[in-house]
Amino acid sequence: MGIVNYLTFLITASIFVITPGLDTLFVLNKSVIFGKRSGIKASLGVNTGVLTHTLFAALGLSVLIAQSELIFTAVKYLGASYLIFTGIKSLRKPATFSENLPTENPNSKRKSDFWSGFLTNSLNPKVALFFMAFFPQFVTPEQLSSPLPFIILGVTYALIGVVWYLLLSVFAGNFSQKIKENPNVSLWINRVSGLLFILMGIQIAFT
Numbered sequence: 210m211g212i213v214n215y216l217t218f219l220i221t222a223s224i225f226v227i228t229p230g231l232d233t234l235f236v237l238n239k240s241v242i243f244g245k246r247s248g249i250k251a252s253l254g255v256n257t258g259v260l261t262h263t264l265f266a267a268l269g270l271s272v273l274i275a276q277s278e279l280i281f282t283a284v285k286y287l288g289a290s291y292l293i294f295t296g297i298k299s300l301r302k303p304a305t306f307s308e309n310l311p312t313e314n315p316n317s318k319r320k321s322d323f324w325s326g327f328l329t330n331s332l333n334p335k336v337a338l339f340f341m342a343f344f345p346q347f348v349t350p351e352q353l354s355s356p357l358p359f360i361i362l363g364v365t366y367a368l369i370g371v372v373w374y375l376l377l378s379v380f381a382g383n384f385s386q387k388i389k390e391n392p393n394v395s396l397w398i399n400r401v402s403g404l405l406f407i408l409m410g411i412q413i414a415f416t
Contacts, residue, residue, distance in 0.1 A: 210361060211352025218347045222366050225343075226373050231292075231409055235329050236374050237381050238299070239322055245382020247322045252374035254326025256367040261331045263363020266340045267356035284334045285413060291332050292410030295325070299403030335413065 212218075232255045240248025330336060340363070348358045 211349045211355055211358035212347055212361060213349055214347055218362060219365070219369070221343075222369055223373075226366070226370050231333065232326075232330060232370075232374070233377070234405055235326060236377055239326075240378045240381035241384055243322070245378045248378030248382050249375060250322035251326035252371060252378050254323040254328075255330045255374060256370045257323075258327045258330025258333075259336070259367040259370055260363060261327075262336050262340050263360060263367070265337055266344055266363065267359035281334060284332065284337075287332055289410040289414035291328055292406050292413065295329070296403040296406030296408075296410060299406060300400060301403075333413065 236248050236251050236255065239251040344359055344362050345353060347362060352358050
């Protein structure tokens, strides 16, 4: 199917996935503050974003983004703006939790967690450029124009991410209730995570 050194890809991709970064911070924030269900939804959203970048890479859109300064700049600032907006929302969250928070319109809340994770990953142009540089190393030269090997590698990468982030969500979600019982802890988590999101957004904007 045009793929070489698949085992090496699995090992390398796993290392990249478990390396702490923006997606890890996002999933941890959702899991600790709102519980493991929110973390699970955010995890699925993040890895759906991975599939979006996979589709872009397979169709050659990542190359277009990399070669077009206008398109790359537009995607870059859109992603940076979303991260900064997310950070500001975290900074403005109150220190206390409402008792109705876990049950208040749960379907809408879970959808919001999913789409937040999806947008956080999809609007990060660094991910598109990473896939464009990473995937071709495991594709035979004669198959570089075929979307199939890119899709297989992207789905594999997303599955590794789903397993890792689900484990992370369950682990971090176990601390959710303790966090809710301590307003000071929740306040500082919101401040730290909000500040990190803003800094990441600024970093992307000036890349």
